[in-house]
Amino acid sequence: MSTDVVSDEPLRTAMVERLRDMGAIRRDEVAAAFLRVPRHLFAPEATSLEQAYDVEAVIRTKWTEDGTTISSVSAPQIQARMVEQAGITRGMRVLEIGSGGYNAAVIAELVGPDGQITTCDIDAEVTDRASRLLDEAGYSRVTVVLGDGELGCPQFAPFDAIVVTVEAADVPPAWIEQLVEGGSLVAPLRVRGLTRSIGFTKAGDRLVSTSKELCGFVAMQGAGERPRLWVPLRDGKVRLRFDEEPCPTDPGVLDRAFEAGQAQTWTGVTVRSGESIDTLQTWLATTADGSCLLSYDKDDKELADALADPVSHSMCNAVVDGDSFAYLTRRRPNEDTVELGSRAFGPNADALANTLADLVRAWDRDHRHGPGPQYTIYPAGADAQGLDGPVVTKHHIKIVTVWPQPPSDSDAPR
Numbered sequence: 001m002s003t004d005v006v007s008d009e010p011l012r013t014a015m016v017e018r019l020r021d022m023g024a025i026r027r028d029e030v031a032a033a034f035l036r037v038p039r040h041l042f043a044p045e046a047t048s049l050e051q052a053y054d055v056e057a058v059i060r061t062k063w064t065e066d067g068t069t070i071s072s073v074s075a076p077q078i079q080a081r082m083v084e085q086a087g088i089t090r091g092m093r094v095l096e097i098g099s100g101g102y103n104a105a106v107i108a109e110l111v112g113p114d115g116q117i118t119t120c121d122i123d124a125e126v127t128d129r130a131s132r133l134l135d136e137a138g139y140s141r142v143t144v145v146l147g148d149g150e151l152g153c154p155q156f157a158p159f160d161a162i163v164v165t166v167e168a169a170d171v172p173p174a175w176i177e178q179l180v181e182g183g184s185l186v187a188p189l190r191v192r193g194l195t196r197s198i199g200f201t202k203a204g205d206r207l208v209s210t211s212k213e214l215c216g217f218v219a220m221q222g223a224g225e226r227p228r229l230w231v232p233l234r235d236g237k238v239r240l241r242f243d244e245e246p247c248p249t250d251p252g253v254l255d256r257a258f259e260a261g262q263a264q265t266w267t268g269v270t271v272r273s274g275e276s277i278d279t280l281q282t283w284l285a286t287t288a289d290g291s292c293l294l295s296y297d298k299d300d301k302e303l304a305d306a307l308a309d310p311v312s313h314s315m316c317n318a319v320v321d322g323d324s325f326a327y328l329t330r331r332r333p334n335e336d337t338v339e340l341g342s343r344a345f346g347p348n349a350d351a352l353a354n355t356l357a358d359l360v361r362a363w364d365r366d367h368r369h370g371p372g373p374q375y376t377i378y379p380a381g382a383d384a385q386g387l388d389g390p391v392v393t394k395h396h397i398k399i400v401t402v403w404p405q406p407p408s409d410s411d412a413p414r
């Protein structure tokens with residue numbers, strides 16, 4: 001990348017100010033680390049300086065023939081949030097899974113000369129590039145390892161923190177084993193189709209969550225690759241996406257649901273236009289039976305009209321119950337307000353639309369303004385009987401999601 005004409009310094013300073021303003025950077029030492037590392041040196045030649053220092057810009061570095069990104073330099077805002085989630089400080093031993101160079105350089109600044117940073121990637125092209133760029137930028141003390149992050153990096157363990165920068169559908173035992181007691185794991189974890197960067201602290205054989213951030217990451221390759229399960233309806237123009245559990249019903253039955261009855265319920269719950277419904281999505285995904293995500297071809301006008309405004313064309317919470325399914329919809333009583341509703345198809349449409357609507361009302365009443373859920377990760381063999389919340393079972397782990405109890409009337413100020 002050419003830096004002949006414009007210096008990157010003002011852009012770097014502006015990036016850090018913006019990251020602070022948006023709450024992505026909270027500590028001074030994190031700001032100092034982001035100020036010191038020249039991010040543009042880790043971007044491909046064709047990247048403009050403005051793009052390199054744009055807080056939201058993901059810079060693609062490798063993609064497949066069909067255009068799917070398989071490697072990138074992640075956006076500064078999520079890199080900053082994740083190093084904050086991990087609580088990285090001087091002297092720590094840190095493992096980054098998924099390399100690019102820039103994030104490892106920021107971590108190298110944070111851990112300082114007495115710390116240790118290892119970055120591991122499954123792709124030799126990525127590790128070669130990261131090694132070269134780190135050397136050129138003066139960060140040759142970052143150890144770059146070629147390998148499947150599923151196994152962690154036993155030759156450099158234990159670690160005070162592990163930061164996973166690729167979407168993980170599970171938590172393999174190596175990550176827990178290679179962390180010190182009280183150490184942090186931060187990973188973009190996919191649970192019931194929704195991916196959030198979750199920060200955990202290790203407590204014995206468990207991980208207990210301490211933070212959660214919205215994020216999007218490229219999919220894991222190698223032994224930890226877990227494809228999503230798609231159920232096509234209407235010749236694939238509507239799709240239901242499952243994750244850990246397959247579709248509980250024969251897909252043909254659900255395709256016929258379109259002709260077997262429909263229902264629409266409005267909840268009276270409103271959100272501001274553009275307001276995040278992150279906790280609602282997580283609430284529905286973790287508590288609703290038969291939870292899945294609906295997507296559809298939004299350019300098909302007839303179909304879009306029939307579906308009547310799902311809250312998203314690519315990731316709309318839905319539930320399946322036997323021969324019927326329901327999903328979240330919206331309408332706009334005015335320009336600034338969106339009312340949430342549920343629409344259902346199938347013989348059981350009325351009941352299912354009401355069930356989903358009741359869950360939305362419960363979120364609004366009990367959890368909308370609360371701290372959100374706490375996740376605890378147990379080994380897959382843990383006895384589910386003793387666990388105190390909805391359990392999602394994966395290959396390696398059980399995840400228990402506990403939503404805080406809403407304050408009772410007797411707690412109200414008098």
Ligand SMILES: C[S@@+](CC[C@H](N)C(=O)[O-])C[C@H]1O[C@@H](n2cnc3c(N)ncnc32)[C@H](O)[C@@H]1O
Pocket residue numbers: 070071072073074096097098099100101102103104120121122123126147148149150165166217218219220221222223224
């Ligand atoms: C978003 S990029 C990493 C970005 C990087 N941390 C940065 O500096 O911004 C994700 C990387 O994860 C890598 N990856 C995918 N599966 C992996 C696995 N099983 N083990 C290690 N790396 C993996 C990909 O090759 C890709 O380079």
